[in-house]
Amino acid sequence: MTRVLIVDDEPQLLRALRINLAARHYEVALADDGGSALRQAAQFHPDVVVLDLGLPDIDGVEVVHGLRGWTSVPIIVLSGRAGSQDKIDALDAGADDYVTKPFDIEELLARIRAVTRRASPHETQPVQIRIGERTVDLAAKTVSGGVRLTPTEWRLLELLLRHPGRLISQRQMLTEVWGAGYAKETHYLRQYMAQLRRKLEPDPARPVHLITEPGMGYRFAP
Amino acid sequence: MTRVLIVDDEPQLLRALRINLAARHYEVALADDGGSALRQAAQFHPDVVVLDLGLPDIDGVEVVHGLRGWTSVPIIVLSGRAGSQDKIDALDAGADDYVTKPFDIEELLARIRAVTRRASPHETQPVQIRIGERTVDLAAKTVSGGVRLTPTEWRLLELLLRHPGRLISQRQMLTEVWGAGYAKETHYLRQYMAQLRRKLEPDPARPVHLITEPGMGYRFAP
DNA sequence: CGACAGCGTAGGGAAACCGTCAAGATGCGA
DNA sequence: TCGCATCTTGACGGTTTCCCTACGCTGTCG
Numbered sequence: 034m035t036r037v038l039i040v041d042d043e044p045q046l047l048r049a050l051r052i053n054l055a056a057r058h059y060e061v062a063l064a065d066d067g068g069s070a071l072r073q074a075a076q077f078h079p080d081v082v083v084l085d086l087g088l089p090d091i092d093g094v095e096v097v098h099g100l101r102g103w104t105s106v107p108i109i110v111l112s113g114r115a116g117s118q119d120k121i122d123a124l125d126a127g128a129d130d131y132v133t134k135p136f137d138i139e140e141l142l143a144r145i146r147a148v149t150r151r152a153s154p155h156e157t158q159p160v161q162i163r164i165g166e167r168t169v170d171l172a173a174k175t176v177s178g179g180v181r182l183t184p185t186e187w188r189l190l191e192l193l194l195r196h197p198g199r200l201i202s203q204r205q206m207l208t209e210v211w212g213a214g215y216a217k218e219t220h221y222l223r224q225y226m227a228q229l230r231r232k233l234e235p236d237p238a239r240p241v242h243l244i245t246e247p248g249m250g251y252r253f254a255p
Numbered sequence: 256m257t258r259v260l261i262v263d264d265e266p267q268l269l270r271a272l273r274i275n276l277a278a279r280h281y282e283v284a285l286a287d288d289g290g291s292a293l294r295q296a297a298q299f300h301p302d303v304v305v306l307d308l309g310l311p312d313i314d315g316v317e318v319v320h321g322l323r324g325w326t327s328v329p330i331i332v333l334s335g336r337a338g339s340q341d342k343i344d345a346l347d348a349g350a351d352d353y354v355t356k357p358f359d360i361e362e363l364l365a366r367i368r369a370v371t372r373r374a375s376p377h378e379t380q381p382v383q384i385r386i387g388e389r390t391v392d393l394a395a396k397t398v399s400g401g402v403r404l405t406p407t408e409w410r411l412l413e414l415l416l417r418h419p420g421r422l423i424s425q426r427q428m429l430t431e432v433w434g435a436g437y438a439k440e441t442h443y444l445r446q447y448m449a450q451l452r453r454k455l456e457p458d459p460a461r462p463v464h465l466i467t468e469p470g471m472g473y474r475f476a477p
Numbered sequence: 478c479g480a481c482a483g484c485g486t487a488g489g490g491a492a493a494c495c496g497t498c499a500a501g502a503t504g505c506g507a
Numbered sequence: 508t509c510g511c512a513t514c515t516t517g518a519c520g521g522t523t524t525c526c527c528t529a530c531g532c533t534g535t536c537g
Contacts, residue, residue, distance in 0.1 A: 105373075107373075118361075120362050120365060121361055121362060121364075121365040124365040124366060124368065125365055125368060125369075127372075128369065129369055129370075129373060130352060130369075131366075139340075139343055140342050140343055142343075143342060143343040143346040143347055144353075146346065146347060147346040147347075147350065147351055147352070150349075151327075151329075151351060183512080183513060183514085184513085185513080185514075196395075198395055198397060199394070199395040199396070199397075200395060200396035200397070218515095219494085219495090220515090220516080220517095221514090221515080222495095223494090223495060223496060223497085224496095224514090224515085224516095225514095226495095226496090227495095227496060227497070230496095238496090245494095245495070245496090246396070246403075247405070247406075247493095247494060247495070247522085247523055247524070248405065248406040248493080248494070248523085248524070248525095249396065249406050249409070252396075405523080405524060405525085406524085406525095407524080407525075440526095441483085441484090442526095442527080442528095443525095443526080443527095444484095445483090445484060445485060445486085446485090446486090446525095446526090446527095448484095448485090449484095449486065452485095460485090467483095467484075467485095469483065469484075469534090470482095470483070
């Protein structure tokens with residue numbers, strides 16, 4: 034079932050879309066500002082995000098940036114502003130499509146079908162990754178052996194696992210998992226990397242998959 | 256280089272797009288009806304197709320179907336008809352995006368960037384460089400053969416590798432790696448160049464890739 | 478032949494960094 | 508309101524990395 038996150042500050046629109054999408058057997062989550070949108074995206078893991086640019090707290094383009102920091106979920110932008118520059122900014126920030134209000138609900142549905150159709154083969158690619166004796170499923174958010182991870186642990190692990198073999202800088206990890214204001218709190222990294230190792234590594238004291246690169250960052254070695 | 260196939264029956268539009276895209280270093284192919292569009296797509300293998308729905312011979316939606324029969328190349332549909340049903344039909348036929356004429360050329364370019372960005376996540380080209388028997392990946396910060404480098408070693412090596420064959424002055428290396436106050440500490444250079452050679456050169460005593468230019472600086476010879 | 482300048486190598490102390498244990502603070506559901 | 512899971516914060520010992528000093532080598536030039 035396709036999961037849709039709708040972000041808009043008009044209750045009417047939210048309601049209309051929720052009803053229409055639910056009637057077509059989409060699973061729907063709602064958010065009415067940028068902050069809750071980012072939180073919802075992390076928890077709900079939608080297959081597509083419908084995002085209004087005119088939000089009360091954060092600029093919509095910033096929300097796109099925030100999402101693109103850690104996910105490639107398709108984003109369809111809504112906006113009342115018909116100006117072309119808005120479209121260009123949103124698309125270049127990483128949005129996949131742009132619809133100007135007022136729009137026909139059928140057209141939005143068609144665009145949702147279009148972006149999810151393109152993204153769906155991506156979904157079938159292996160999201161199961163082995164770490165030692167454990168198997169991690171990023172899509173289902175499960176780890177074999179009855180291991181459970183907290184939300185923060187998931188975000189951190191996902192960031193590493195999505196770039197196998199690549200060095201992820203401390204700065205990148207901190208800003209993408211905790212936020213832009215935490216770029217220097219390397220303490221958190223040590224704390225949570227230790228927890229991940231305890232839960233995933235065969236011998237947590239001698240990690241072979243979650244590798245430290247002193248002074249630079251961490252790396253997931255498959 | 257991204258390859259774009261433009262299908263439209265208006266010579267003016269074809270010309271305008273061709274010029275704009277060529278100026279931005281796209282490779283462009285043109286077609287003015289559905290038949291040649293399908294032929295061109297087969298021969299030219301574009302990375303994205305810009306397709307006008309109002310063609311003289313075949314209905315645009317049929318062209319979409321024809322393309323989707325064998326390729327998943329992103330398709331951006333153009334149309335003068337603003338009616339929503341057109342959009343829905345085209346999107347459901349397999350198009351990826353829809354732009355209504357008249358459109359801002361910048362907007363179309365942004366949409367081209369959006370669909371190509373999505374279609375080719377492989378564009379994150381691995382910057383791999385060979386040094387003797389070792390392979391260095393600057394993006395992933397890895398060296399083949401289990402070799403590990405420290406942060407300072409990486410900074411120094413990156414500076415050299417980003418300018419293959421070029422002489423890098425001691426002054427430049429010192430200021431870029433250690434800071435403006437270290438411009439005369441040539442000592443550090445010898446120290447770290449020796450370490451890099453030990454880790455990367457087949458015979459550290461006889462360097463063939465990390466070359467000393469006495470009195471001047473160092474050079475990376477590919 | 479000797480002085481000198483530039484380069485390569487080795488090793489030790491200091492500082493920065495990392496892993497770990499432990500405890501306080503916070504938020505959420507019962 | 509309480510209890511639990513999670514997130515923050517603090518403290519300490521071990522390790523890596525960096526900075527710095529010392530010394531041998533080579534080629535040039537007087």
